Amino acid sequence: MPNHYFGTMIVTVQGLELLIVDLKTLKPIERVHKELPVGDDLYQHQPINFELVSQMSSALRGFLQIINDYQISDYQLWGSEALSRALNADFIADQLFLRTGVQIHWLSISEETYYRNQAVLLDLRQEKHAKRGQLIHFIGINSGNTSITQFCDLSFVYSTHFSLGPVRIAEDLQSLRQSAPNSVEVLRDYIDSKLTDVSQLLPSEAIAGPSEVILLGSMPLSHLTLNTTQQATLSIDEFDALFDQVVDASDQYLIDQLGVPETEVPLLLPEMLLLRKLLRFTQATSVHFSHNTVLDGLAINESIRAGFSNYDFSEQTITAAENIANHYNVEPIHQHLVTKFALHLFDQLKPIHQLDKRARLLLQVASILHDVGAYIDTHEHYLHSDYIIQHSNIVGLSVHERQLIAAITRYHSTTTPSEDLSHFQKMATSERLLIAKLAAILRLADALDDDRQQKIKRISVSIKSPAVVITVFSNDNLSFENWEFAFKSRFFEETFGLKPRLKQRSVTAK
Numbered sequence: 001m002p003n004h005y006f007g008t009m010i011v012t013v014q015g016l017e018l019l020i021v022d023l024k025t026l027k028p029i030e031r032v033h034k035e036l037p038v039g040d041d042l043y044q045h046q047p048i049n050f051e052l053v054s055q056m057s058s059a060l061r062g063f064l065q066i067i068n069d070y071q072i073s074d075y076q077l078w079g080s081e082a083l084s085r086a087l088n089a090d091f092i093a094d095q096l097f098l099r100t101g102v103q104i105h106w107l108s109i110s111e112e113t114y115y116r117n118q119a120v121l122l123d124l125r126q127e128k129h130a131k132r133g134q135l136i137h138f139i140g141i142n143s144g145n146t147s148i149t150q151f152c153d154l155s156f157v158y159s160t161h162f163s164l165g166p167v168r169i170a171e172d173l174q175s176l177r178q179s180a181p182n183s184v185e186v187l188r189d190y191i192d193s194k195l196t197d198v199s200q201l202l203p204s205e206a207i208a209g210p211s212e213v214i215l216l217g218s219m220p221l222s223h224l225t226l227n228t229t230q231q232a233t234l235s236i237d238e239f240d241a242l243f244d245q246v247v248d249a250s251d252q253y254l255i256d257q258l259g260v261p262e263t264e265v266p267l268l269l270p271e272m273l274l275l276r277k278l279l280r281f282t283q284a285t286s287v288h289f290s291h292n293t294v295l296d297g298l299a300i301n302e303s304i305r306a307g308f309s310n311y312d313f314s315e316q317t318i319t320a321a322e323n324i325a326n327h328y329n330v331e332p333i334h335q336h337l338v339t340k341f342a343l344h345l346f347d348q349l350k351p352i353h354q355l356d357k358r359a360r361l362l363l364q365v366a367s368i369l370h371d372v373g374a375y376i377d378t379h380e381h382y383l384h385s386d387y388i389i390q391h392s393n394i395v396g397l398s399v400h401e402r403q404l405i406a407a408i409t410r411y412h413s414t415t416t417p418s419e420d421l422s423h424f425q426k427m428a429t430s431e432r433l434l435i436a437k438l439a440a441i442l443r444l445a446d447a448l449d450d451d452r453q454q455k456i457k458r459i460s461v462s463i464k465s466p467a468v469v470i471t472v473f474s475n476d477n478l479s480f481e482n483w484e485f486a487f488k489s490r491f492f493e494e495t496f497g498l499k500p501r502l503k504q505r506s507v508t509a510k
Contacts, residue, residue, distance in 0.1 A: 007075035115297025143167035348461035
């Protein structure tokens with residue numbers, strides 16, 4: 001059996017899925033899906049019942065047997081963001097581990113969106129699907145959440161999400177058909193009320209105009225349109241005709257003539273109403289239905305990590321961070337210069353920090369967002385930056401990574417971890433070291449443009465133990481920068497055991 005086979009599994013509110021993939025070719029070898037009605041409890045704010053957890057464990061053991069049959073030793077288990085919100089999510093994770101020996105890793109909505117996007121983007125790039133200047137929206141609909149991501153020329157523009165999906169709508173309005181004289185109108189008003197803020201919350205970078213929509217993760221609707229092909233397409237007129245047919249159809253007609261599973265019939269109308277609203281919102285001309293799931297993106301990510309692929313999707317995370325910085329009126333020239341200096345320092349100091357590419361991305365996002373808190377108050381703005389970052393959704397980052405970035409920005413200014421023990425000591429040693437190293441680098445970068453006058457055009461770095469010499473190229477008087485650098489470099493010396501020294505050369509010097 002090839003040693004580049006990989007198994008990835010996910011537990012969601014719809015059930016469990018398994019994907020076995022060849023990491024070298026990214027060719028799917030096996031897909032298995034086990035449906036379980038977990039959402040019924042979740043959206044009624046009830047703990048997931050014990051019997052369902054037992055069924056999860058049984059299905060997971062079956063998946064592990066398939067993985068074992070393929071002689072695969074490399075596999076992962078993930079849990080959806082919606083399931084992580086269950087009242088007894090910790091109990092579920094513990095029971096699955098005790099019964100199967102597999103640890104579950106919870107995904108954030110931002111990660112789910114990111115991984116689905118990866119899978120679709122890879123298909124589009126390989127198919128050369130996009131026309132020049134083409135606007136495409138990826139709409140991800142699952143049981144209780146919907147995400148919208150906009151791409152132009154296959155470049156990321158923005159991503160947003162909201163807590164609304166067909167199961168959540170159906171649960172919120174379960175008595176609607178009996179109590180409302182016109183359930184469609186009430187449903188429509190309900191969905192409209194939930195989506196009124198979406199357009200107002202879009203970043204200024206959002207592009208208006210006709211677009212194509214690629215739909216991911218839809219449930220009952222996929223049974224109406226998808227067959228054995230990888231992707232099916234409806235024009236907007238065809239979708240509207242299908243919508244009219246579904247609205248007027250009886251449950252039995254949906255089951256017999258349109259092939260909707262009986263358990264999903266109550267979800268079809270909420271999903272169709274939600275999607276029609278979103279198609280109007282995105283000015284869609286057509287809608288494509290994709291089979292790609294979070295698991296496909298997770299497999300691509302693992303292929304990249306294992307060195308079989310060299311795709312890079314970090315643009316989405318960086319652009320999302322820049323959108324947030326713009327929203328909070330971060331001064332762009334200072335932000336870009338600090339980010340440039342921080343990344344240069346990171347790259348040149350690799351022999352002493354020994355951190356990986358992912359840490360570099362965390363530093364880049366922290367550099368972009370380090371001043372967002374000044375939007376609230378410039379006094380102790382680093383504390384406000386910490387709060388904003390922890391409560392912002394940045395596509396491609398886990399909740400935990402947002403916490404790390406928030407901590408890095410918290411310590412980029414005056415306070416250091418050694419002075420903030422109540423906050424800092426809650427973290428594992430490895431995380432404290434990561435935060436300290438990246439915060440120390442960010443502090444140096446920020447000190448080089450602390451007065452926001454961009455006196456320093458570029459820098460070079462050399463390690464000459466017991467010092468790190470940072471040569472700055474500037475023709476200006478740097479008395480303030482030297483003073484600020486001397487103050488902010490103390491934490492770097494505490495962290496790395498090397499004393500930073502600032503050396504000035506003229507801009508014309510080579």
